[in-house]
Amino acid sequence: MTTTAEIRYRQFPLRRFITDITDGPFGSALTSSHYADEGARVIRLGNVGSAVFKDMNAAYISLDYFKELRRHEVLPGDLIIAGLGDGNHPVGRACVAPGHLGPAIVKADCFRVRLDEKRLTHRYAAWALSSSFVSDQVSSLTRGSTRARINLEVVRDIQLPIPSMEEQRRVASFLDAETAHIDRLAEMRKAQIELLDLRLTQLVDGVVAGDRDALNEIGGGCEQNTWQDGKVSRFCEVIPGYAFPSSGFLTEGGGVRLLRGINIAPGRIVWGDVEYWDLNSAPVPHRFALREGDLVVGMDRPWVAGGARIASIRQCDLPALLLQRVACLRPKSPNINTKFIYWVLRSTQFRLAVESEMTGVSVPHLSGDQIGGFRFKFPELQAQENLATALEAQAAKTEELKTAISEQVALLAERRQALITAAVTGHFDVTTAGRSSAI
DSSP states (O other), X not given: OOOGGGOOSOEEEGXXXXXXXXXXXXXXXXXXXXXXSXXXXXXXXXXXXXXSBOOOSOEEEOHHHHHHTGGGBOOTTOEEEESEEOSSSOTTOEEEOOTTOOSEEEOTTEEEEEEOTTXXXXXXXXXXXXXXXXXXXXXXXXXXXXXXXXXXXXXXXXXXXXXXXXXXXXXXXXXXXXXXXXXXXXXXXXXXXXXXXXXXXXXXXXXXXXXXXXXHHXXXXXXXXXXXXXXXXXHEEEEEOBOOOGGGOBSSSSSEEEEOGGGEETTEXXXXXXXXXXXXXXXXXXXXBOOTTOEEEEOBSOEETTEEOEEEOOGXXXXXXXXTTEEEEEEOOTTOOHHXXXXXXXXXXXXXXXXXXXXXXXXXXXXXXXXXXXXXXXXXXXXXXXXXXHHHHHHHHHHHHHHHHHXXXXXHHHHHHHHHHHHHTTOSOTTTOOHHHHO
8 A cells, every 4th residue: 555655746635626526416317217228328337447438338318318417418538436336346436538428427426527637637637546545545535334435525635646747648648558458468368268168168068969079078988879868857856945934034043054046156055145944943844955966056047147056065065955946956866967967957058948938027037847847868877977077177177277367367457556556656657667567
């Protein structure tokens, strides 16, 4: 953290340079009912990056309504400051409005600021506001129990390190170039993570389909023409969870953990948010007591960004009870390996087979009948075990690579932030810095 004594530029409150400032319309003045397919752009918190405008998730209001909200207008080159933040998106971060937006306004919790650019440029101010020096300062002035929030007065009082106009332009140009280079590297690393996920998906799909190339790659050692055909319900009992009344939930132990949909992540059980049930006072049928090796499926929103919400129950997850909106697959045939079934249900084939028939408007829901009715091909038992083991090893290797790349992305983000802070506080001589020394 940079202390006040280490700042090499004089500091001044932002209010000394503001010529105009406004926040976004609050409450009923701007709700989702006002949004339109086209018209004037609504700049929201998600668009305000660290000195970068994130042109994503575009929202609009009609041009007629834009005229009524004209005092919130954003012009190209205006400074936009985020009035709300969290651990990943600091409050007070800022960016400059790009020139391609057309008519635009700021939404609530965003501030549009115009500065006297003869003394403080919008571009330098965006970099200074996005530095760790300023974000640490702003965080001490925020209010809000879960998400930090600032108001107009706090914005006006933010202290910025202000060098000469010539130095402001040099710093901004330097950071524009160097952070763009860092951002490109970070995007390349993120693309590598996506490619690793795609490659694993393709391999799983190939194995489940009995594709010769996929089987040879993974060392399956079995030909597809020896595989048989069957439904999931032929081999596994599909058990939807029990409808435990929420009035009987316990939040501080004293009972058995309830496995809820929220506890099922792709490939693992997460017990961060736990409810309990007292079996002594309210017993339930024995089949809802989970066993080691059971497969469990989150039936509400079964696919998330990380993949299918399917996991295997481990010994450390027990004892636990199966709650409604979660399905358990328990083998009833000696000819099936549940670890192989796990990969079958993770396949694109399964998703495509059931997705068009899923119920639920806002929350897609998978039924037990859909799971049990899925048809798939399977080899003999030993080959199932071999294939499941090989896929587990490939998935572990993929996760290891993804973790290493994610650490690189995190280091790039740290380097980017350190570079911004050093430049705007005068601890980095941007006039002599070369790219090799910056990255």
